[in-house]
Amino acid sequence: MNAQRRSVLSRAAIAVALTLAATACSQTQTRPDLAGRGHCDAAALTWAVGQPLDEATGRKLFQQSGAGLWRVVAPDNTFSSDRREDRLNVRVDKANVVTGVDCG
Incomplete structure (x- = not known):
């Protein structure tokens, strides 16, 4: 050449x-984990505490929260401790029953 x-x-x-x-x-x-669609508000989601977390409950929580993303926090899993105003946390026990709902 x-x-x-x-x-x-x-x-x-x-x-x-x-x-x-x-x-x-x-x-x-x-990436969806970098840009949520809005601000999470879990104030009206206490109705879910005590309910089993199934697909319908998860969808309803996600829609009502206004969050851009969500995660399930179980007793035996690890998760990041970073706070995000657009993320919904659904806390469950070993039986997959919702024990708490918060944002962050």
């Missing part, structure tokens, strides 16, 4: 790399 052709290919590779870098920097994060 001659020097002129290598130079053209090198410039093309640099241009592609710069374009990819610029595109990556300009995109916003769309």
Whole structure:
């Protein structure tokens, strides 16, 4: 390969790399765990305490909370201690009965 052709290919590779870098920097994060849809409010969700956590109960809690994401906190699992105003925490016991609902 001659020097002129290598130079053209090198410039093309640099241009592609710069374009990819610029595109990556300009995109916003769309991961659901980074951007919830709103502010969580668990004040009206005390009705769920004592109820078994099934799919219907989970959906209703999520919709009524206004949260962007939610997690189930069971006695035997580990979870991060970071606080997020858009996350609903549904606390359950070993029998999968809701023991508490809060945001964070």
